[in-house]
């Protein structure tokens with residue numbers, strides 16, 4: 001192949017943004033968001049961000065990241081695309097072969113596509129990207145699960161929770177927006193069950209005021225919900241969690257609505273509730289509808 005494979009460098013950011021917006025038929029990304037997916041990834045490894053050029057023009061891209069999760073080392077294809085007129089010429093395969101060999105050198109055990117927790121673009125392959133499905137199967141991946149992104153119309157709905165909050169207050173439960181100095185308490189709260197959400201929670205504390213609401217019992221954080229922790233500025237909801245002892249008291253619904261109200265105040269028309277999960281909970285409390293389905297793929301390396 002006469003094309004030239006290089007590593008991504010900062011100077012490529014704007015050309016790469018334009019390239020991806022052209023290569024992806026069903027998504028668009030800004031330079032800021034792409035920056036978040038690259039340098040903003042807690043496991044950013046520049047040697048896994050591969051760019052294919054035809055002379056000075058970007059014609060293919062594949063980013064990998066590696067994460068250790070519950071004792072397994074995962075390698076993720078986090079982003080990929082090939083320019084339409086260069087497809088079926090083996091470009092994605094060449095990028096992938098290079099990435100897979102780097103993953104092997106890094107002792108990766110399982111490779112997945114797109115669903116890289118902590119900082120991700122989409123939680124799998126949207127089957128509308130049919131060439132990507134065919135490509136993944138051809139590369140030896142197996143489909144193992146589906147997940148969905150839900151969409152919430154932020155207008156024409158009432159997100160006021162003051163009455164429910166008064167009721168909880170009478171039971172000794174305080175609900176409020178987190179303050180900057182609540183950060184460690186929230187991180188401690190999620191440490192045992194939801195440590196994987198730490199990065200997104202930290203990202204929400206970068207906003208002023210923080211994009212995170214909490215419920216406290218005797219001053220202890222017992223539930224939280226957050227937004228703007230991933231794909232910043234897009235109306236991305238989550239994560240959220242309530243301590244098992246306190247479920248069923250309506251805290252989750254209140255916390256969810258507080259986040260939705262924040263996003264409405266930011267001027268957004270819709271929120272995305274990604275990588276779900278309990279569709280009925282969001283359907284009931286926020287009239288959320290399934291907007292996109294994603295298929296998840298994995299390949300086990302020997």
Ligand SMILES: CC(C)(COP(=O)(O)OP(=O)(O)OC[C@H]1O[C@@H](n2cnc3c(N)ncnc32)[C@H](O)[C@@H]1OP(=O)(O)O)[C@@H](O)C(=O)NCCC(=O)NCCS
Pocket residue numbers: 023024025080081082083086087088089090091092093094114124125126129130131132133134135136138
């Ligand atoms: C998916 C994508 C990256 C594949 O890039 P590519 O460079 O065309 O892929 P390759 O040439 O390496 O394809 C290798 C094999 O995958 C399979 N494949 C790829 N595209 C296919 C298609 N449209 N239909 C059927 N099989 C296909 C074929 O088996 C192909 O081998 P062959 O051409 O010898 O039959 C490209 O289609 C793309 O950029 N799509 C839009 C972006 C995208 O889907 N990103 C992922 C979103 S989750």
